[in-house]
Amino acid sequence: MRIPCPYCGPRDSSEFAYLGDAAPRRPADGDAAAMATYVYLRDNPAGPMEELWYHAYGCRAWLVVRRDTRDHAVTGARLAAGREASA
Amino acid sequence: MSSHRLGTGGLVDRQTPIGFSFDGRPLTGLAGDTLASALVANGIRLVGRSFKYHRPRGIVSAGPEEPNALVEKGRGAYREPNTRATTVELYPGLDVASQNRWPSLRFDVQAIGQLASPLLAAGFYYKTFMWPAALWERLYEPAIRRAAGLGSLSGAPDPDFYEKAYAFCDLLVIGAGPAGLAAALTAGRAGARVILLEQDFALGGRLLAERCEIDGMPGAVWAREVEAELATLANVRILSRTAAFGLYDGEVGAVERLTDHLAVTPACMPRQRLWTLVAAQTVLAAGAVERPIVFGGNDRPGIMLASAMRSYIQRFAALPGRSVAVFTATDDGWRTAEAFARAGAPVAAVIDSRRDIVASVRALAGDVPVFLGARVLDAIGGQSLSAIEVIGDHGRRRIAVDGLAVSGGFNPDLAMTTHLGHKPRWSETSLAFLPDALPAHLVVAGAAAGRFTLAEALADGARLGAAAAGMAGKPAAAPPAWRASDETFAVGPLFHVEGGRGKAFVDLQNDVTDKDVAQSVHEGFVSVEHLKRYTTLGMATDQGRTSNVNGLAILARLTGRTIPETGSTRARPPHGPVAIGAFAGLHTGPHFKPTRLTAGHGWAEEQGAVFVETGQWLRAQWFPRPGETDWLESVTREVQAVRSGVGICDVSTLGKIALAGPDVGVFLDRVYCNTFSTLPVGKARYGLMLREDGFVMDDGTTARFGAEDYLLSTTTVNAGKVMQHLAFCHQVLWPELDVQMVSVTEQWAQFAVAGPQSRALLQQVFGSAVDLSDAAFPYLACGAFPLGPTMARLFRISFSGERAYEIAVPAGYGDALVRALMAGGRDLGVTPYGTEALAVMRIEKGHVAGAELNGQTVARDLGLGRMMSTKKDYIGRLMAERAALNDPDRPTLVGLKPTVPGVRLRAGAHFLPIGAAASAENDQGYMTSTAFSPSLGHWIGLGLLARGPERIGEQIRAYDPIRGGDAVVEVVNPVFIDPEGNRVHG
Structure with missing residues (x-):
């Protein structure tokens, strides 16, 4: 599986560390229940999903990678740092 | 001859x-x-x-x-x-x-x-030897394993070595038969980057074994000319003796045999090379495998696939029999009769289950006896075939033969198309599975696509090669139109001849017979995947290439279904055997993972250090002196030297992350549970980092060298994890903070200089120009000072509890620095110490380390609850506030000492109330770290004990049944030495 890193170009997935679903946002208002949801609850969709990957053996950028969980087809990746602006 | x-x-x-x-x-x-x-x-x-x-x-x-x-x-x-x-x-x-x-x-x-x-018979494992169970392991299984099996391993380590390689191309062609050669040549001529794989040592595939012509020249000659042209193209790479074994997400795995065919292996040549191939387009041109027919005694030596017999005669000039019959349901079988005739050994008979044979095919047999609408019922013989029994319009007839060529149809080699879960479809006209849904960027050509004639293979290859070149931006001029000699392709349905007396094998490799398939159905295993697992049909080295379809056809008939209704098993890589060594490549033994050495490693080796692996690092564990016979003796000496004089320890392996920018203070406040925005320039502070779920992640000191210039340290093992975490916090959570960070672990060599004489040693090294007095450079100070040709960073921090410093220089000066420190401390009796002495001293001081920072402890458990700021938000704050994590019953850090001096304590011992049964419900925690304290003269321990801090002075039981330990210990303050903390200043 290859991930198109915006900095480094298409690279082998073994260079990356996987975190998981990119959708949850860290709650900023100190709500314990919302934080528990953020820390523990994840969806497990079959289909396209946006995920956080870290280019550990490359540029060390965190990426939002769009991957289909059914066939591992990767259809895009962008820097996590700019995700609010581009979303 | x-x-x-x-x-x-x-x-x-x-x-x-x-x-x-x-x-x-x-x-x-x-x-x-x-x-x-x-x-x-x-x-x-x-x-x-x-x-x-x-x-x-x-x-x-x-x-x-x-x-x-x-x-x-x-x-x-x-x-x-x-x-x-x-x-x-x-x-x-x-x-x-x-x-x-x-x-x-x-x-x-x-x-x-x-x-x-x-x-x-099928399922014998599950039924025959059920009782008594005790005999299974001791008698039945060993006996069966001895009797049933394939070859045996040497039992010795693999003496060969292997390597891995990666390659990238516009077009990957799997198989160098006519279709593959046509594809590679068309794309190669257009300038596309092409890799051509062939498992054989010669290119050509069936062209090497068939009588055929392309553009008027024999197929084998055409193949040789194409190979010669491909060899002149710099954009084409030919990998022969290379078998593709799997299609993975976006890549193809292949194994190249480099020395298996050599009498003498050149030195430094790997035996095999494992390829990971990444291609924009892949053309699968793996051809088709002829399938046998299931009939009585069909495993007798001398019975061979009809196409294989042609290979032996026409490629290898070897005659597989002198009096052979052909049993076929295809036109192709008749070509074998022709091949024997041309070799001067006309076949004894041609038996075809079909009745309508086109004249041109019928003519291939010449005037030998032909039986149409007939079948071979039984093959007779012992260690070699001697006769066949034919049944047909003539009734039964026995024909003496020494060989039988069998052709039941062709199975396109489609395994690579199914590795990602795509299913082929059954064709009633081709009587074969043909490609249907395909993985992305993979197309199938020639016989593998069910296009069985030479003309179709060449046309497929040219078309798909040109298409791949076009996609790579290298349009082919005009796809070549090669002229191929005429051939027909026709096949009739014949999988199984019933009624023979001998065993009729469906899978020769696994000894699965037609009766085994029937038994599987009888017992309810009617799914094709169940059939495979119950009978082992289709497993092992051949992966069912000759057996799967026949097994499926028999299963379909027995269950009254069609073949498409019955379905096919899912193929998984590898498609053929691959040595485990090839997957390991060079990552074996000490090369399994990289070894990282500090700048002071050579010096430590000179000192006779004993090294220990810490993550990827090798660290000096202790430095034995002549006459010392026991590690404890060396470690005790090193501890005493530090506590009474001065010692030096290489701490370069600790993770180091440089942070810069105006928002570093805010950022550190959010990632540490304690406060860093108040840290002044020239000071260092201990920090505790939590995970978002509230548990402790790591600890270390952060020093501030300038207004926007910070250096954060991590534990050795968590260096990578903390870097990843900080990058996450910055890039994903708070990209608005103006912070830059980079790992500098390997850029700095760092040594701890510890003990009452540490300042004297450093003053000697730095000279009088640098003021290291307590007033100028107090506890927790940090600064940069000139040292020889470079600047050294100095930190006044202590892990041992003694007056201590850490000194860091750019890694290239690390070796010079440690020698300068040793020279500067010679008169002070400076002593190198290793990680064991370091650990003893931290346990004596009650400092937590990896055994306590184990991912299951919160700050409160470690006696560090007061570090958690109440004035700010930070990673882990909300989750750490959960009631269960603040329950006083949680095991909490305490010190332990034996009530009887001389008793050894062991980490891992569990705490029980004295007199209570050793059961899980009485478990109150466990010992995390132990050491023999040279300062106190007895063993000491740190542990996590329920309500620990309330129980100072209480006696409990440290129970360690695995190593026979059962000691009464007293709960004490975890700081064994200098609880007032005076020595760090003294």
Whole structure:
């Protein structure tokens, strides 16, 4: 599986560390229940999903990678740092 | 000349004889032979014994689909079992032995297992030896394993080495038959980057074995010319002896055999190379495998696939029999009759289950007896075929033969298209599975796509090669239009002839018969995947290339379904055997993972250090002196030297992350539970980092060298994890913060200088220009000072509890620094110390380390609850506030000492109330770290004990049944030495 890193170009997935679903946002208002949801609850969709990957053996950028969980087809990746602006 | 070698023709070199041995018997073959063709040329029929029944078996095929002719190749540690004779290239001195027979191939004692064969039918493992259970492990299983099996391993470590390689291309072509060569040449001429894989040592595929013409030249000559042209193209790479074994997400795995065919292995040459190939487009041109027909005694040596017989005659000039019959349901079988006639050994008969044969095909047999609408019911013979029984319009007739060519149809080699879960579809016209849904960027050409004639293969290759080149931005001029000789393709449905007396094998490799399939159905295993697992049909080295479809057809008929309704099993990689060593590559033994050495490693080696692996790092564990016989003796001396004088320890392995920018203080406040925005320039502070779920992640000190210049340290093992975490916090959570960070772990060499004389040593090294007085450089100060040609960073921090410093220089100066420190401290009796002494001193001081920072502890458990700021938000704050994590019953850090001096404490011992039973409900925690304290003269420990801090002075039981430990210990303050903290200033 290859991930198109915006900095480094298409690279082998073994260079990356996987975190998981990119959708949850860290709650900023100190709500314990919302934080528990953020820390523990994840969806497990079959289909396209946006995920956080870290280019550990490359540029060390965190990426939002769009991957289909059914066939591992990767259809895009962008820097996590700019995700609010581009979303 | 060998007994069955033809005088003319073929692609073997009669001028280059090659000596080899089979079961110790010296034989001669020719250059260009495989082991199988050399055996055929020597008239050798019997090459192995079968898996379960030890039946005599011969060569069936001429390629990687071979189910029977598995041999042990090589001797001693080099022995490789289950090697297919059909893929072994002949070389001088090749030494092979047959398998699964004792005492000899001709006389195999266990062949009498055939008498007990009813016991060995499908599912015998599950039924026959059920009771008494105790006998299973001791008697039944060992006996079955001895009797049933393939070759045996050497039992010695693999003496060869392997390597891995990666390559990228516009077009990957799998298979160098006519379709593959056409695709590679078309795309290669257009300038596309092409990689062409061929599992054989020669390119050409069936062109090497068939009588055919392309553009007026023989197929084999055309293949040679194409190969020569491809070799001149710099954008084309040909990998022969390379078998693709799997399609993975976006890449193809292949194994290249580099030395398996060489008599003498060149030094430094790996045996095999594992390729990861990344291609924009892949053309699968793997051809098709002929399938046999299931009938009584169809495993007799001498019965061979019809196309394999043509390979032996026309490619290898070896005659597989002198009086052979052809049993076919395809036009192709008739070509074998023609090949025998041309070789001067006309076949005894052609038996075709079909009645309508086109005249041009019928003419291939000449005037030999032909039986249309007929079948072979039984094959008769012992260690070699002697006759066949034919049933048809004429009734039954016995024909004496010494060989039988069988052609039941063709199975396109589609495994690579199904590895990602795509299913082929059944074609009633081709009577074969053909590609249907395909993985992205993969197309199928020629016989693999069910386009079985030469003209179709060439046209497919040209079209798909041109398309791939076009996609790569290299449009092909005009796809070549090669003229191929005419051929027909027709096949009739014939999978199974019922009513024979002999055993009728569906899967030769696993000894699965038609009766086993029927039994599977009878017992309810009617799913094709269940059939496979219940009977083992389709498993092992051949992956069912010759057996799967016949098994499926029989299953379909028995269950009253069509073949599409029955479905096919899902193929998974690898498609063929791959040595485990090839997957490991060079990552074996000490090279399994990288070893990282500090700048002071060479110096430590000179000092005679004993090293320990810490993650990837090698660290000095202790430095034995002459006369010291025990690690504890050395470690005790080192601790005493530090506590009384001065010692030096290499701490370069701690993770170091440089942070810069105006928002570093805010950022550190959010990632540490304690406050850093108040840290002044020139100061260092201990920090505790939590995970978002509230548990402790890591600890370390952060020093501030300038307004926007910070250096954060991590534990050795968590360096990578903390870097990843900080990058996450910055890039994902708070990209608005103006912070830059970079790992500088390897850029700095760092040494702890610890002990009451540490300042004196450093003053000696820095000279009088640098003021290290307590007023100028107090506890927790940090600064940068000139040292020789560079600037050294100095931190006044202490892990040992003594007055101590850490000094860091750019890594290139690390070796010079430690020598300068040793020279500067000579008069002070400076002593190098290792990680053991470091650990003893931190336990004496009650500092937590990896055993306590174990991912299951919160700050409160470690006595560090007061570090958690209440004035700010930070990672982990909300989750750490959960009631259960603040329950005083949680095990909490305490010190432990034995009530009887001299008793050794061991980490891992569990705490029990005295007098309570050793049961889980009485468990109150466990010992995390222990050490012999030279300062106190007895063993001490740190542990996590329920309500620990309330229980200082109480006696409890430290129970360690695994190592026989059971001691009464007293709960004490975890700071054993200098609880007031005076020495760090003294």
